[in-house]
Amino acid sequence: MKKLILSAAIVLGSLSVNAAILPAIAISQSVLIQDEFTEVAADAVPAAVKSTVEKSFPKTKLEKAYKNEKNEYKLEISNGDKKYTIFTDASGNIIKK
Template identity: 85%
Template sequence: MKKLILSAAIILGGLSVQAAIPEGTISAINSVIIQDEYTEVASDAVPAAVKSTVEKSFPNTKLEKAYKNAKNEYKLEISSGEKKYTIFTDASGNIIKK
């Protein structure tokens, strides 16, 4: 009888060890951000359509900096008081969501 109880305890103990969650499982997530290269341009180089869109869509703001990429897309940094915003447009003045 002692052997039967001892055998059952060993078997149940062995099964519970295998059911445990192994420690040290680390999952890593790598993310890659693809960003088009923008080069700074003078405010005078920004097309009139882009300036018009900014004035209509964001009244009472000032164009701080303008950047342009190879696809003729513009990254504009505008400010209203102490708040600063970044918007993206194409050469026709259409706002691009990024």
């Protein structure tokens, strides 16, 4: 009986020692994907995109327009002191990024 209790104590003791020795390692990884946009003139923005901006964001002014290889537009608009950045495709559909 003494051997059984002694062996149980040794087994439980060794399990708790092994659990305490394992180091905790935290690994983090981040990926930043950014499409390259080049600035274009406001006249180069398609009429469908301009129409979407006028309907969705009334009383705003188009400050700058950018275009990438996928024919997506990054538009910087302003309404008084507030400035916004929106993304659309060539058809005028708003893209969430």
